[in-house]
Structure formats: structure tokens, C-alpha cells
Amino acid sequence: HNNIVDLTPHEEKILELIKKHPEVVSDPEIRRKVAEKNSLSEKTLRNRIADFKKYGLLGSDKRVIAVKKTQQIINESDEIDLRAVWNILALKKWLIFKITGLFTTIGIIYSLLATPYFQSTISLYPAGEIGEISSGFGGNLKGLAESFGIGGLGPAPTYNIPDIINSRRLKKDVVLKSWNNSLYSNGSNLIKYWEIDKPTWFTPRKWIAKLLPSGGFSADPYQQYIETAIEKLGELILVDEEVSGLITVSVLMEDPRLAAGIANYIAEFVKDFISVEQHREAVKNKNFIYGQQMEAKNELALSEEKLAEFRKQNPIALDTPDLQLARGRLIRNIEENQAVYITLRQQYEIAKIEEAKENLLVNILDTAEPAVEKEKPKRKLIVILSIILGGMGGIVTIFIRHAINPESNW
Numbered sequence: 001h002n003n004i005v006d007l008t009p010h011e012e013k014i015l016e017l018i019k020k021h022p023e024v025v026s027d028p029e030i031r032r033k034v035a036e037k038n039s040l041s042e043k044t045l046r047n048r049i050a051d052f053k054k055y056g057l058l059g060s061d062k063r064v065i066a067v068k069k070t071q072q073i074i075n076e077s078d079e080i081d082l083r084a085v086w087n088i089l090a091l092k093k094w095l096i097f098k099i100t101g102l103f104t105t106i107g108i109i110y111s112l113l114a115t116p117y118f119q120s121t122i123s124l125y126p127a128g129e130i131g132e133i134s135s136g137f138g139g140n141l142k143g144l145a146e147s148f149g150i151g152g153l154g155p156a157p158t159y160n161i162p163d164i165i166n167s168r169r170l171k172k173d174v175v176l177k178s179w180n181n182s183l184y185s186n187g188s189n190l191i192k193y194w195e196i197d198k199p200t201w202f203t204p205r206k207w208i209a210k211l212l213p214s215g216g217f218s219a220d221p222y223q224q225y226i227e228t229a230i231e232k233l234g235e236l237i238l239v240d241e242e243v244s245g246l247i248t249v250s251v252l253m254e255d256p257r258l259a260a261g262i263a264n265y266i267a268e269f270v271k272d273f274i275s276v277e278q279h280r281e282a283v284k285n286k287n288f289i290y291g292q293q294m295e296a297k298n299e300l301a302l303s304e305e306k307l308a309e310f311r312k313q314n315p316i317a318l319d320t321p322d323l324q325l326a327r328g329r330l331i332r333n334i335e336e337n338q339a340v341y342i343t344l345r346q347q348y349e350i351a352k353i354e355e356a357k358e359n360l361l362v363n364i365l366d367t368a369e370p371a372v373e374k375e376k377p378k379r380k381l382i383v384i385l386s387i388i389l390g391g392m393g394g395i396v397t398i399f400i401r402h403a404i405n406p407e408s409n410w
Helices: 009-020 028-037 042-055 082-091 093-113 135-147 161-165 168-176 204-211 221-236 256-313 321-356 379-404
Strands: 118-126 237-241 247-253 362-366
Touching: 009 042, 028 042, 082 093, 082 379, 093 379, 118 256, 161 237, 161 247, 161 256, 168 221, 168 256, 221 237, 221 247, 247 256, 256 321, 256 362
Parallel strands: none
Antiparallel strands: 118 247, 118 362, 237 247
């Protein structure tokens, strides 16, 4: 067998003498002569022989058993000795195999027991810059408002599709909607499908919540179920936005039909949401313009009445320079009010057209279909990663144990 012993140079010299003269182990006279010849005392040689026997370096046939010095990873030049590293790993290769086998076994068990998920994907493409569909109408209206000092018109609303998809409103709708699935033939919401409302034995979150002070507030259990389902759904929806503007939405579910149904629902929700909001904004703008138009009409009528009253009291035949100046101001006031009224009247007609028009704001390029193969777990990848991690774990374990106890046989 091989022993790992850290010998001093003096001990190595004596061990070499024993290899050359194995008789010194049992013959005192030969031991004395060999000791004197090599500048040693017989007692020193005898004590070292006793030590070597204790180390297990001397066999029953009085011959020296093979000695393997402690491998030093860092040599005298403070550099890594690759040969020493290789020797240590080769010596303990079975430990690496055992740890790798353990990790691989765990990976295989996990891949077999993990819940399979199926993925369905949709792709959406904004039809131009959403929020600027009515750029001509909105831009002209805003410019008009600024020109005549009319307040109340801000920039046109913008809609970010990923934000809509990640919104709590959409997720809550998906959670509470009844879905056809493989577990419930008559359909169920996701709370029932995921069995969130069923009591479970292992619930550390509830245990911790019981230990913490509640402050006298007790949440509705059903609301807690909804929040839990929304949180879980958020982890299963992935939104990816390309530089070109293409938006891809992927949904993972245990049931392939359910994944496809939710993905298509998300597409329709986004499309309807933006359409409704855009129409609501068009109605709001139309009503605002109508109100401004009525004010402009009243201002025009009032300015016309002032001019008529002025003419009654001041006939043109009796004009003076001051009266001519006052009459000119009244006429200009009428012309300004008339221009505002005519412009608002035109914009009101445009706003009615915008309200009645249905704008295509989002294109659904690809609809979701039930997946034919599961997306997760990726068993081959899991096993490969388990082997790699096991091998790395084994190597790290060997070096840690070697650093703690270099002389250990472990």
C-alpha cells in the first residue's frame, strides 16, 4: 500500500540507507557500522527505524515499503504545480466519481419528478406609433389650442404593450377567467386549477405569518388566493421586445391547450384595451372641442352685439377719429372670434370622424397553438449540468480537504 508521509530531508537520507542496507533493521552490529560510516549514531538510526515502523514504512520482510511524499500544490516559486494537482486528483478520482454520481442521480430524479410545462407563443406588432395614429388630428388640435390660448389638451396618450401585458389588471382577468383544461372538463379558473385554495401541509409562509404580529388586520383568504395566483402567473409569462418593434409573448402552462388559450387571450386583451382607450380619448377630445366651440360661438355673438349697439349709438356720419378707432377694434374682435369659431367647427367635424373610425392599432402576426412537446424540464440539459456540477464539486471537495489536512488518507 502507499502511505502519504511528510518526511524531513534527514529522515529521507536515513530511509535511503535502510533501502541499501535492510540488515540494519535487525542486526545491531551492522547498524552500528552503517551509522558510523554515514556520520550517525547507532541510537539515532535505531530510533528512526522505530519511527518508520510506526509510520508503516517497513514491511515484515524488513524492506522499505513505497513512500509517497505529501503533494504540495504551491511550489517553492509560489506557482501552481500542475503535476501535483494531477497526482492529487488521480489519487482521489473515486471521490470525484462518487460525488458526480450523486449529483447526476439527483438531477435525473428531479428531471423525472419535475412538473412538465408546455409553451405557446404569440407575436404582436404595433400598427405605426401607437398613440400617434391620429397625428394629424392631434397635432393640429394641440397647435390650435396653443395658438388661441385654449388649455386642457395635453400630448396624445402612448401605450407600451409590454407594460399592458405585465399589468396586474390583465393577470387578474386571466386568473379569474374560466378556462377549459385537462383537469376540469367544465372549466375552472387558475386558482382552482393550481389548487391554491386547497390547504397544504408544508406552508412555511403561513407559519412565519402566524409568528409575526398582524396588527389586528386579517386579509380575505380569497384575495390572498388571487394574489398568489397572480404572482405565479407572472413567473410563467415572458415578454420579449425586439428592436424592430416586434413583441413576442410566451406562456408556460402544465396543459398545452391552456397555454395556447391564455396566450391568445393576452393578444386580444391588448388589442381591445388599446382600441377602447383610443376611442375613449377620441370621445374626450370631441367633447372638449364641442365645449370650446360653444364658448367661441357665444364670444362671437357677444362681440357682434357690441358692434351693433355701438353702431346704433354712433352713426358713421358722425364719426370722429376716436369713434373710428373704437369701431375698428370691435370689428377686429369679431373677425378673431369668427376665425376661432370656424376652426373649432372644422376640428369638431374631424373629431366626430375620429370617434366613429376604428383604428387598427395592433397587428397579431402569430396566434398561439397548443405545443406538441414540453418546454420544461429539459432533461438532457439537467443531466449534463448535473454531471458538470458534480465533477466540479468533487474537485473542489478534494482541494478543500487537502488544504485542511494534506497528510490525510481520507
